[in-house]
Amino acid sequence: MATVSIDEALANARRLLNGQPAAALAQARAIVEAVPTATEAHRLAAHALRRLGREVEAQAASLAAVGAAIHDPAMVEAALALAEDRLPDAEGALRARLKADATDVAAIRMLAEVAGRIGRYGDAEKLLTRALELAPGFGAARANLATVYYRQNRYAEAIETLDAVLGEDPDNPAHANLKAAALGRIGGYDEAIALYEELTRRFPAHAKLWMSYGHMLKTVGRQEESIAAYRHALAADPGLGELWWSLANLKTIRFGADERAAMEAALGSADPADRARDDDRLHLHFALGKAHDDAGEAAAAFRHYAAGNAIRAGQLDYEAAETAAVVDAAIATFTAGFFAAHAGSGDPAPDPIFILGMPRAGSTLVEQILASHSAIEGTMELPDLPALALGLGREVEGDGRRWVAAVAAAPAEKLADMGTAFLRRTAVQRRTGKPFYIDKLPNNWLYAPLIRLILPNAKIIDARRHPLDCCWSNFRQHYAKGQAFSYDLADMGAYYRDYVRLMAHVDTVQPGAVHRVIHEALLDDPEGEVRAMLAFLGQPFEAGCMAFHANARAVRTASSEQVRRPINRDGVGLWQAYDAWLGPLRAALGPVLDVYPRIPAAFG
Incomplete structure (x- = not known):
C-alpha cells in the first residue's frame, strides 16, 4: 500500500467513524495489516471498538498504538525533547497531539512525565489515571503512577501500584527498589531489607542499590552492616559522591588519609562545568568538610562546606522573603x-x-x-x-x-x-x-x-x-x-x-x-x-x-x-x-x- 493510499485510507476511516464504526474498524485493521507500525490506525481501531461497545478489545488496540508510537516521527521528536530536557518543546508537541486525538495513550503518558518533572504531580496523576483507563495493560504508565504516588508521599498507594507492576514485570530492579523505599517510609523495614538483600544478590555491582540497602540498615540501627554495604558500593563506584557523604553522615566515621585522597581524586574528576555531576560534587564537598572538621582543619572544612552549600543553593533557589x-x-x-x-x-x-x-x-x-x-x-x-x-x-x-x-x-x-x-x-x-x-x-x-x-x-x-x-x-x-x-x-x-x-x-x-x-x-x-x-x-x-x-x-x-x-x-x-x-x-x-x-x- 503506497504512502498516499495509507493517508487516504486513514481519512476514510475517520469519516466512517461517526456513523459506521464497524466499517471504520475494518478499514483501520486493513491499514494495520499492511503497515503494523501505523500508530493512528491502531488508535482509530480503538475508537471504533469503543463505539461498538467492545471495551476490552479497544484497550488492547490502545496498547498496540503505544508500541507503534516508537515509529511515529512526531512522537520520536517529543521523546527527544524530553530526553534533552526541552520541556516546553515537548509539552507543546504533546498538547498538539492530544488536541488532535485526546485518547493517544503514549502522548498522555509523556505529557504526564512533563508534569512530573516540573512538580505538577496532581496533573501527572490525572493523566496517568486516564492513560490506564484507556489501556490498563500499559505497564510503563502504571510504573510512572507508582512514582507519582511516592513523590506525593502516598506510600501505601505506591506499594499497591508497584505490586501490580511487579506482577507483570517481576525481574525489574527499579520497581523493586522503589517498593523497598516506599516500605521504608511506612515502617515496613523488615520487608524492605529483605527486598534489598534479594536485589543486591542479583545485582552485586549496582552501587546505588547497595547504597539504598545501607540507608535502610542504618535506619534500623544495624550500623556495622550499613557501613559494609556503603563500602561495597564504593568498591563498585568510588566516584559516587553520595556514598562518601552517607559514611560521613553516620557521624561515627573518621576518614583516614587514603580515604580523603580518594575523595579529592573523585572531586577532581568531576568537571565543574558538567551540571550532571553537581550531585556528586556537592556530596563530596560535604564529606570532605566533615573529614577536615574531624581533623581540626577549620579553614579547609569551611571551604568545602561552603562549596557544597553553594551548589545545593543554586539547585533549590530558596527565597527567604x-x-x-x-x-x-x-x-x-x-x-x-x-x-x-x-x-x-x-x-x-x-x-x-x-x-x-x-x-x-x-x-x-x-x-x-x-x-x-x-x-x-x-x-x-x-x-x-x-x-x-x-x-x-x-x-x-x-x-x-x-x-x-x-x-x-x-x-x-x-x-x-x-x-x-x-x-x-x-x-x-x-x-x-x-x-x-x-x-x-x-x-x-x-x-x-x-x-x-x-x-x-x-x-x-x-x-x-x-x-x-x-x-x-x-x-x-x-x-x-x-x-x-x-x-x-x-x-x-x-x-x-x-x-x-x-x-x-x-x-x-x-x-x-x-x-x-x-x-x-x-x-x-x-x-x-x-x-x-x-x-x-x-x-x-x-x-x-x-x-x-x-x-x-x-x-x-x-x-x-x-x-x-x-x-x-x-x-x-x-x-x-x-x-x-x-x-x-x-x-x-x-x-x-x-x-x-x-x-x-x-x-x-
Whole structure:
C-alpha cells in the first residue's frame, strides 16, 4: 500500500467513524495489516471498538498504538525533547497531539512525565489515571503512577501500584527498589531489607542499590552492616559522591588519609562545568568538610562546606522573603480573637504529639526519649501536615503558599475534616497500639497555628537549640530533600528568626499550648526536663525514658546514630571554630541571638 493510499485510507476511516464504526474498524485493521507500525490506525481501531461497545478489545488496540508510537516521527521528536530536557518543546508537541486525538495513550503518558518533572504531580496523576483507563495493560504508565504516588508521599498507594507492576514485570530492579523505599517510609523495614538483600544478590555491582540497602540498615540501627554495604558500593563506584557523604553522615566515621585522597581524586574528576555531576560534587564537598572538621582543619572544612552549600543553593533557589511573608500572614491572621471565634473547631482526637522547631535542634533526641515511654509511639518526620495546608492553599487560593488565607476562610467543618484527614493519613505509621504517636517533622513550626485549629487536643513540643550551634549544624548537614533554607548562612539566620517570632506569637495568643524544650537545659538536667515534658503530655514519668539510647526503634533522621548514645555535650559550641566566617548568619539572626533562650513578646 503506497504512502498516499495509507493517508487516504486513514481519512476514510475517520469519516466512517461517526456513523459506521464497524466499517471504520475494518478499514483501520486493513491499514494495520499492511503497515503494523501505523500508530493512528491502531488508535482509530480503538475508537471504533469503543463505539461498538467492545471495551476490552479497544484497550488492547490502545496498547498496540503505544508500541507503534516508537515509529511515529512526531512522537520520536517529543521523546527527544524530553530526553534533552526541552520541556516546553515537548509539552507543546504533546498538547498538539492530544488536541488532535485526546485518547493517544503514549502522548498522555509523556505529557504526564512533563508534569512530573516540573512538580505538577496532581496533573501527572490525572493523566496517568486516564492513560490506564484507556489501556490498563500499559505497564510503563502504571510504573510512572507508582512514582507519582511516592513523590506525593502516598506510600501505601505506591506499594499497591508497584505490586501490580511487579506482577507483570517481576525481574525489574527499579520497581523493586522503589517498593523497598516506599516500605521504608511506612515502617515496613523488615520487608524492605529483605527486598534489598534479594536485589543486591542479583545485582552485586549496582552501587546505588547497595547504597539504598545501607540507608535502610542504618535506619534500623544495624550500623556495622550499613557501613559494609556503603563500602561495597564504593568498591563498585568510588566516584559516587553520595556514598562518601552517607559514611560521613553516620557521624561515627573518621576518614583516614587514603580515604580523603580518594575523595579529592573523585572531586577532581568531576568537571565543574558538567551540571550532571553537581550531585556528586556537592556530596563530596560535604564529606570532605566533615573529614577536615574531624581533623581540626577549620579553614579547609569551611571551604568545602561552603562549596557544597553553594551548589545545593543554586539547585533549590530558596527565597527567604516567601517564608517571612507566610509568617507575617500567620501573625496577622491567627490572633487571640481568631482562636476565640474558632473555639471548639477541629477534630478532638488527642493522639498526635508534634515535635517541631529548627532541624538539628535536638528534636530526634526528644522523640527518642518520648518514644521510650509505654504510651507513646515514635514514627518519623511525617509530610502530611504541610501537604494538607498547601493542598488547601492550592484548592482555595490557587497557590499553596497562600494557605493562611485559605485556612482563614475555611468553615468549621473543613477544619474538622482536615484534622480527621491528618489522623487518617498518618494511621499507616501506627504499628504498636499505643494511644499517642509522634510527628517529628521540624518544619511543622510554620503550621503550629493550624495544628491548634484542626487538632486542638494534640500536644506541641518546641525543641530549641542555641542559634549558632543549631544553624552551624545545619550548614554542615546535607539533606536528602527539603530544608532549602539551610544552604546559605543569611537565609538560615532569617529562617531561625522567622521561626522564633511565629512561636512567640503562638505563645501570646495560645498561652500554654506549646511546651518548649531548650536543648542545653536538657543536657544539663535530663531527668528534670523529661519529667516536665511528660507532665505537659499528661503522662507519668517512666525510667525507660532515661535509657532512650537502648531503644532499638528505627530512626530515619541525620541524628540516628547520635540518639543511640547516652546524652552528651559533643555538639555544643562547635560553631566557635568557625566564628570568623559566620558574619552573615549573625547579621541575619539579629536580636534573636542576643536574647536566647528568652523569647520577648515583641518578637510576636
